[in-house]
Each structure stands twice: as C-alpha cells, then as structure tokens.
Amino acid sequence: MITQGATLKSKEEMKERISKPEVISGSEILLRSLLLEGVDCVFGYPGGAVLYIYDAMHGNPDFNHLLTRHEQGAIHAADGYARASGKVGVCIATSGPGATNLVTGIATAYMDSVPLVVITGNVISSLIGSDAFQEADITGITMPITKHSYLVRDVEDLPRIIHEAFHIANTGRKGPVLIDIPKDISAAKTLFKPVTEVSIRGYNPTVTPNKNQVDKLIKAIEQAERPLILAGGGVVYSGGHEELFEFVTKTQIPITTTLLGLGAFPSGNDLFLGMPGMHGTYTANKSIQSADLLINIGARFDDRVTGKLAGFAPLAKIVHIDIDPAEIGKNVPTDIPIVGDVKTVLEIVNKLAKRADKADDWRAKLKASCEQYPFSYTDSDVELKPQWVVELIHETTNGDAIVTTDVGQHQMWAAQYYKFNKPRSWVTSGGLGTMGFGFPSAIGAQMANPDRVVVSINGDGGMQMCAQELAICAINNIPVKVVIINNQVLGMVRQWQELIYDNRYSHIDLSGSPDFVKLSEAYGVKGFRATNKEEARAAWEEALRHPGPAVVEFVVRKEENVYPMVAQGSTIDEMIMGDAE
Amino acid sequence: MKKHTIAVIVNDQPGVLQRVSGLFGRRGFNIESITVGSSEEAGLSRMVIVTSGDDHTLEQVTKQLYKLIDVIKVIDLSSNPMVGRELALIKVNAEPASRPEILGVVETFRAAVVDIGTHSLMVQVVGDTEKIDAMVELLKPYGIRELSRTGVTALNRGNSK
Ligand SMILES: Cc1ncc(C[n+]2csc(CCOP(=O)(O)OP(=O)(O)O)c2C)c(N)n1
Numbered sequence: 001m002i003t004q005g006a007t008l009k010s011k012e013e014m015k016e017r018i019s020k021p022e023v024i025s026g027s028e029i030l031l032r033s034l035l036l037e038g039v040d041c042v043f044g045y046p047g048g049a050v051l052y053i054y055d056a057m058h059g060n061p062d063f064n065h066l067l068t069r070h071e072q073g074a075i076h077a078a079d080g081y082a083r084a085s086g087k088v089g090v091c092i093a094t095s096g097p098g099a100t101n102l103v104t105g106i107a108t109a110y111m112d113s114v115p116l117v118v119i120t121g122n123v124i125s126s127l128i129g130s131d132a133f134q135e136a137d138i139t140g141i142t143m144p145i146t147k148h149s150y151l152v153r154d155v156e157d158l159p160r161i162i163h164e165a166f167h168i169a170n171t172g173r174k175g176p177v178l179i180d181i182p183k184d185i186s187a188a189k190t191l192f193k194p195v196t197e198v199s200i201r202g203y204n205p206t207v208t209p210n211k212n213q214v215d216k217l218i219k220a221i222e223q224a225e226r227p228l229i230l231a232g233g234g235v236v237y238s239g240g241h242e243e244l245f246e247f248v249t250k251t252q253i254p255i256t257t258t259l260l261g262l263g264a265f266p267s268g269n270d271l272f273l274g275m276p277g278m279h280g281t282y283t284a285n286k287s288i289q290s291a292d293l294l295i296n297i298g299a300r301f302d303d304r305v306t307g308k309l310a311g312f313a314p315l316a317k318i319v320h321i322d323i324d325p326a327e328i329g330k331n332v333p334t335d336i337p338i339v340g341d342v343k344t345v346l347e348i349v350n351k352l353a354k355r356a357d358k359a360d361d362w363r364a365k366l367k368a369s370c371e372q373y374p375f376s377y378t379d380s381d382v383e384l385k386p387q388w389v390v391e392l393i394h395e396t397t398n399g400d401a402i403v404t405t406d407v408g409q410h411q412m413w414a415a416q417y418y419k420f421n422k423p424r425s426w427v428t429s430g431g432l433g434t435m436g437f438g439f440p441s442a443i444g445a446q447m448a449n450p451d452r453v454v455v456s457i458n459g460d461g462g463m464q465m466c467a468q469e470l471a472i473c474a475i476n477n478i479p480v481k482v483v484i485i486n487n488q489v490l491g492m493v494r495q496w497q498e499l500i501y502d503n504r505y506s507h508i509d510l511s512g513s514p515d516f517v518k519l520s521e522a523y524g525v526k527g528f529r530a531t532n533k534e535e536a537r538a539a540w541e542e543a544l545r546h547p548g549p550a551v552v553e554f555v556v557r558k559e560e561n562v563y564p565m566v567a568q569g570s571t572i573d574e575m576i577m578g579d580a581e
Numbered sequence: 582m583k584k585h586t587i588a589v590i591v592n593d594q595p596g597v598l599q600r601v602s603g604l605f606g607r608r609g610f611n612i613e614s615i616t617v618g619s620s621e622e623a624g625l626s627r628m629v630i631v632t633s634g635d636d637h638t639l640e641q642v643t644k645q646l647y648k649l650i651d652v653i654k655v656i657d658l659s660s661n662p663m664v665g666r667e668l669a670l671i672k673v674n675a676e677p678a679s680r681p682e683i684l685g686v687v688e689t690f691r692a693a694v695v696d697i698g699t700h701s702l703m704v705q706v707v708g709d710t711e712k713i714d715a716m717v718e719l720l721k722p723y724g725i726r727e728l729s730r731t732g733v734t735a736l737n738r739g740n741s742k
Contacts, residue, residue, distance in 0.1 A: 143600060144607050148650040151595070168650060201592070202653035326644035329637070 047094025049121030075105025080441030111431025147175030172205030233260030234298015406438030436465030614732030
C-alpha cells in the first residue's frame with residue numbers, strides 16, 4: 001500500500017513552500033492548488049490535452065496520483081474516496097474520450113450528492129468549437145449531472161476557480177464540480193497567488209433552520225402516538241450521526257434508514273427497524289404506512305423508498321429536514337419543512353426535544369414486529385447461499401469493515417445482512433444504480449482509510465465492468481478484499497424476469513465469464529474460489545489474513561431471490577415475502 | 582394551468598442561458614417564452630421566462646433555479662402588478678390597394694410601419710402578448726410573409742420589486 005508518507009511537519013513545510021508567489025504554469029498552479037486544498041490522492045488517466053498537467057507531476061514528490069486502467073475506474077475510485085472519508089474526491093482525465101468516459105461516474109456522484117472535483121483537459125482555446133481532434137463539449141454534456149462547472153478561459157482565474165470548486169462541491173447539498181481546462185491554459189504562465197477566500201454571490205446554503213418550524217416539530221413529537229424517523233444519506237454527509245443518535249435516544253422514536261443512510265445509526269439498537277423500500281424490512285415498510293408522524297432527516301423520498309407515491313405514509317404528518325430546499329415538497333407534500341444542515345438542525349432540536357411519551361404502545365409493537373419479521377432465507381448445506389456469504393463477511397470482520405458494493409441482488413443482500421454501526425462504512429451507488437461502481441470505489445475507500453478492512457462485494461456481472469482495476473490493487477498493494485457473488489446470471493434482472501415477466505429469461509446468462517481466480521492471478525492478485533460453506537470460510541479467512549489484495553469468488557445458488565420485494569407501482573406495504581416465509 | 586412570468590437574475594457567465602433553459606427541459610417544465618438581456622447592474626443579466634403550470638410547478642421551478650450557482654434571484658413577476666411587453670416584426674403582403682386598410686390597423690394598434698417594399702410592409706408592434714396576438718390575427722387575411730416575436734420582457738409596477 002502506498003504510504004501517505006509526509007508527516008504533519010513536512011506537510012506544513014510543503015504548504016509554505018508551494019504557497020510562495022511565483023510565476024508558474026497553469027499545470028503547476030493546478031497541482032499546487034490541489035495540494036493546498038488538502039488533496040492527498042488523485043485518480044486519473046493522461047492524454048494529449050492534459051500532458052502539461054502530467055508533465056508537472058513528473059518527479060513531483062508531493063503529488064500522489066494513481067493511474068487507473070479506465071477513466072471510469074478513476075472517477076468511481078475518487079467517489080469511493082469521498083464517500084468513505086468525507087473529503088472531496090479528485091480525478092483527472094483528458095479531453096474528448098477521456099472526459100466522456102467520466103460521464104457515468106459524474107452522474108453517479110451527482111445522484112448521491114458526493115463531493116467531487118473533476119478535472120478534464122480540453123483542446124486549446126482557439127480550437128474549441130471546431131470539432132478538433134479529441135474535442136468534446138464536456139461542460140455541455142455534463143451540465144445536467146454536475147452541481148456546477150467551469151470552462152477555464154484565463155490562467156489567472158485558475159486559483160480562484162479551483163478554490164471555488166472545492167467549496168461548492170463540499171458545502172450545501174454536495175455534488176460533483178467539473179473544471180475543464182484547455183491545453184493552452186495549462187501551459188500558460190502567470191504569477192501564482194493561492195486563493196483562500198471565497199465569495200460567490202447567490203450561493204449561500206441555509207445551514208440554520210427556521211425557529212418556528214423547529215418549534216412545530218417539537219410540538220408534533222409531543223403529540224404523536226406513532227412517530228417514526230426516516231434518516232438518509234444527508235445524516236452521513238453532514239456528519240450528524242452523533243446528533244441523530246442523541247435525538248433518537250432522547251425522543252425514543254423508532255428509526256428506519258434508507259440505503260444511503262445505512263451506518264448513520266447503529267443497527268443493533270432496539271429502535272432500529274432496518275431499511276425501508278423496495279427491498280426493505282417488513283417492519284420498516286409497515287411502520288411508514290401506519291405512522292402518524294414521519295420525520296424525514298436528510299433523505300429525498302426516492303421512489304425506491306416510497307413505492308407508489310399516492311399511497312405513501314397516508315396517515316402521517318410529514319416533517320422534512322434537508323439542506324436542499326428543492327427537495328422539500330418535490331415528491332411528498334410536507335407539513336413541516338425544515339431547511340438546514342442536518343447536524344445543525346439536530347443540535348438545535350436536541351436542546352428542546354423530549355421523550356415521545358404517547359408512543360409506548362407503538363414502540364412495543366414495532367419491536368415485536370422486528371423480532372417476528374427479520375430478514376430471513378432458507379439456508380442450505382448443499383449450495384452456498386449469498387445471504388450466508390454476507391453473514392460470514394459480517395461475522396469475520398466484526399461489522400467493522402468498510403463495505404462497497406456493485407449493483408444488483410448482492411447489493412441488496414449486503415444492505416440486508418451486513419449490520420452497519422458506523423457512518424462512512426457503506427459505499428454503494430443508490431440513486432443511479434451504477435454497475436461497475438463497486439470494485440473501483442473500494443480502491444478509493446481504501447486509499448482514504450489505509451488502516452481499515454475494505455471489502456468490495458460484487459456480482460459476476462458488474463465485476464466484469466471494471467475488473468481491469470485489479471492492476472491498480474496489485475501494483476500499489478492496495479489490500480482491498482474483493483468478493484464476487486457468482487450466480488452465473490445477471491441476478492437482479494433474472495429476479496424481475498421471473499417475478500414480473502413470467503420466467504421469460506432474456507439475455508441474463510453470463511456463461512463465458514472468465515475464470516475469476518485466473519483473472520485475478522493474471523493481474524498478480526491472489527484469487528480464491530469457494531463452492532460450499534467449508535471452502536468459503538477457509539478461503540475468506542485466508543483472504544482476510546493476506547496482507548495484500550485478494551479476490552474471493554463464491555459460487556452461489558443461481559435461483560436465489562431478494563425478499564421482501566415491493567413491485568414497482570405498489571405501495572410499500574404490499575410486499576412479496578418470498579420463499580422463506 | 583396558470584401562466585407565470587418570472588424574472589431570473591443571473592451572473593453574466595458563458596453557458597448560463599444553457600443552464601437555465603436546460604433545467605426547464607430536463608425537469609419537464611414548459612417554457613413559453615424566454616428573453617435575456619442586461620440588467621440594471623453590470624455583470625448581471627435578467628432573463629424573463631413565461632411558463633405555465635400550477636403553484637406546485639412554480640415552486641419547483643423557483644427552487645430548482647436557485648440551485649444553479651449562477652442564479653442570484655428569482656422573482657415571480659406575475660404575483661404582483663407588472664408590465665409585460667413583447668415586440669413583433671410582421672412582414673405582410675401589401676398591394677397598393679390594400680395599404681390604406683393595413684395602415685388603419687397599424688394606427689389603431691399604435692404600431693408603426695418600419696419598412697416598405699413594393700408588395701409588402703413591415704409592421705412593428707409593441708405590447709402585451711394578447712395585443713400582439715390580436716394584431717397578428719388582423720393582419721393574417723392580407724397574408725403574413727414573415728413574422729418574428731421577441732418573447733416577453735417584464736418588470737413589476739411601482740415600488741414593488
Ligand atoms: C451500468 C448498468 N447497466 C445495467 C444495469 C441494470 N442492472 C441492474 S442489476 C443488474 C444485474 C446485475 O448482475 P450481477 O452483477 O451479476 O449481480 P447480481 O444481481 O447477480 O447480484 C443489471 C444488469 C445497471 N444497474 N447498471
């Protein structure tokens with residue numbers, strides 16, 4: 001694993017050295033500015049339009065850049081880095097095809113409000129708009145999927161733009177910011193003076209909530225007989241998990257967390273109902289439908305959570321706490337809107353909140369329901385069950401790992417059967433549902449957390465979308481433990497075709513997949529395969545002990561489905577409970 | 582569906598029109614007309630957008646616009662007394678025989694003839710959308726050759742802002 005090297009003192013010295021006003025190129029300005037923003041690892045891929053930038057990296061001991069094997073790998077790695085650390089993730093790509101290869105990753109980060117600064121090169125300014133070689137209008141292409149973007153027109157603007165980009169990416173509702181730098185700008189020289197202040201007219205996210213609305217919330221809690229908290233990724237992003245814990249402890253209101261909110265609240269707690277939505281727990285979904293007060297904290301009422309909107313939480317007074325005013329009332333009409341930073345709001349609320357005294361019966365009922373309807377599956381001693389594999393991973397990592405996933409059935413099983421207790425331990429593409437995300441995001445998560453166990457859980461389908469990044473793990477000895485839940489099909493698609501399309505299995509067969517053990521070994525990564533429990537435990541434990549990266553392929557039952565399941569268009573309490581019931 | 586006229590004050594940056602109009606299309610909001618020009622302050626442009634939808638749509642439009650970094654202010658002009666004006670140039674067939682009639686229409690509407698061809702006249706008319714619609718209707722029988730409308734620009738009346 002690359003050591004982050006620099007001690008605190010040498011970091012200070014470095015900062016002082018590179019802050020000195022000096023005439024340097026746009027490329028140098030970029031690198032120095034990134035370092036001054038505290039960036040310790042950048043993921044990228046060179047090409048013609050960024051050659052000056054890569055030239056500036058040459059022999060630069062301060063700047064840590066990881067060369068991925070695909071730009072998609074680079075941006076998902078930057079994303080994983082950001083989600084697992086709370087810092088801004090950075091990636092660099094060249095113009096045209098390099099830049100367009102980032103599009104999926106930018107959209108992924110945008111949908112899940114992940115702070116990224118994405119740097120692309122572009123053709124020289126005078127060629128822009130002429131269909132020049134490797135030219136693409138990347139600011140135009142990405143306008144709908146960035147929080148903001150810049151096309152740099154003057155090297156003088158570069159220090160300000162970079163500083164603004166970091167500020168915009170990581171404040172308010174977070175998100176990806178693109179900086180497109182024409183090649184002549186990265187070559188041009190000017191006097192560099194670091195920019196440390198930012199003032200952007202018209203950009204002032206509301207952090208502190210309206211007092212009136214907070215009072216209304218307090219009153220609503222006092223009156224509620226069936227109150228419920230729905231917490232989302234906003235809790236994690238604001239760093240408000242401790243405040244959330246205090247809020248729940250004080251009020252004793254039962255809580256469900258969305259997919260992106262997993263880890264925002266300890267899952268072992270008596271008041272935790274699990275995740276709601278399409279593959280949520282029976283109790284979480286039922287409780288939403290019968291609650292008389294629903295307090296949404298930093299979630300956005302995604303349709304995977306709400307199911308059919310018309311029948312969602314029909315009895316509840318709705319409270320919505322969000323940093324983004326545009327989320328309030330977007331999908332679900334809100335009775336008590338509270339715009340503000342989740343952490344700040346909860347700090348204020350906690351000063352006033354009292355135990356929800358009228359909710360004793362409700363608490364008891366939900367606790368009993370959780371015991372009666374946990375996630376469950378029929379285990380087997382003949383075939384490996386994917387749920388069992390996730391339980392094995394949970395048990396052997398004491399629930400302390402950072403888990404990243406790809407998209408599909410394995411993602412839902414990981415969400416259901418790995419019990420999260422800490423924020424920033426769960427990295428998954430929720431909003432966009434991006435296959436190919438799971439493995440490279442783990443590389444970023446590991447770079448941000450060199451001392452934690454990082455497990456990446458993937459399907460045999462999605463693993464083949466970014467498998468090339470095994471090279472990065474091997475070369476840099478990044479000790480990610482890669483899990484492949486191999487059911488030999490596009491499992492989630494198979495499940496829909498079985499349940500909704502009458503067993504008409506169309507193009508889901510993944511025959512012809514590589515031998516994953518050999519594939520890993522070809523890259524110089526240790527590979528294991530397991531087809532029964534005994535092999536599974538042995539292989540997995542050895543992989544965990546191994547100091548470097550390792551891939552473990554679990555060959556599981558092909559026909560396994562994720563339950564419960566709410567079909568699209570149904571209300572969330574209309575759950576198909578599946579074969580285990 | 583109600584018509585709303587909103588003013589959007591934006592930083593005068595390249596791409597800002599694309600950001601604003603793109604947002605409308607992407608989110609399924611309808612644009613009936615959009616005009617852009619400079620505002621009372623250097624560096625800021627004023628866009629005036631006519632859109633239709635219920636109050637929920639208007640609220641979403643406003644909130645989504647505010648998410649754009651370059652948007653400084655969004656004003657719902659139609660919620661207060663406002664002056665909304667649009668300009669149209671209409672090139673209409675005008676043989677000598679029909680000219681007096683056309684000029685009569687022009688006069689009634691306090692429009693102006695701004696160009697005369699051998700077989701046509703170009704009429705300039707300024708007013709609210711309804712007035713221009715009416716003028717166009719009246720000129721149609723003579724045969725409209727070309728028509729160009731600017732879309733609405735607007736300000737609130739008096740001291741309200
Ligand atoms: C890039 C991309 N393409 C297609 C999909 C649609 N999709 C969602 S789940 C899925 C199947 C995933 O199969 P696999 O990776 O084997 O995981 P499993 O569901 O079997 O666990 C597909 C194709 C997607 N989410 N992302």
